[in-house]
Amino acid sequence: DQQVKQNSPSLSVQEGRISILNCDYTNSMFDYFLWYKKYPAEGPTFLISISSIKDKNEDGRFTVFLNKSAKHLSLHIVPSQPGDSAVYFCAASDTGTASKLTFGTGTRLQVTL
Amino acid sequence: GEEVAQTPKHLVRGEGQKAKLYCAPIKGHSYVFWYQQVLKNEFKFLISFQNENVFDETGMPKERFSAKCLPNSPCSLEIQATKLEDSAVYFCASRLFIAGEQYFGPGTRLTVT
Secondary structure, three states, X not given: OOOEEOOOOEEEEEOXXXXXXXXXXXXXXXXXXXXXXXXXXOOOEEEEEEEOOOOEEEEXXXXXXXXXXXXXXXXXXXXXXXXXOEEEEEEEEOOOOOOOOEEOOOEEEEEEO | OOOOEEEOOEEEEOOOOOEEEEEEOOXXXXXXXXXEEEOOOEEEEEEEEEOOEEEEXXXXXXXXXXXXXXXXXXXXXXXXXXXXXXXXXXXXXXXXXXXXXXXXXXXXXXEEO
């Protein structure tokens, strides 16, 4: 039972354009959401997070949007840079219980010149 | 330290042998998490600790897996009698508070032959 889904396994975007990565979840108890970036042979690197009391959080080129009614979140990267090429994981947790992370299966982003 | 450290980077064991993995969380972080990444993109939660106490062990296969976080020592994850299906990358993560982002180590790749 995949509680966090990233339906696009890959995405290709030109340098300078916007990258939009999507994530859906099914567990209504999730109240904290995170995006991680991962390069091969490295651990996931934390990018940005959002609590369920907000619908948007921005940090530099990265913005996360949360639509609770649709159980959907997205990560926007503007402008995209070649160094952004990596696998992006969406993760969710229920802070009322044990706070473990439940991950999506990732989206591979390739930023082309 | 400022980063989560994991040793060894790679570990090869014959089926039936024991494997022991180590994790040093970021200094001052009270929470430690272990995740197993199989099939390249699927992260599975194993166990978490609050200091030296087990916080959540709902993901642990209890027959052969055990874990400890003792004071003044790295945390450890031990697999007795490894099986081929245990081949995976094992990530450790730490967090300062009960909620918030988790910071990941570089992982230990376990190969069972």
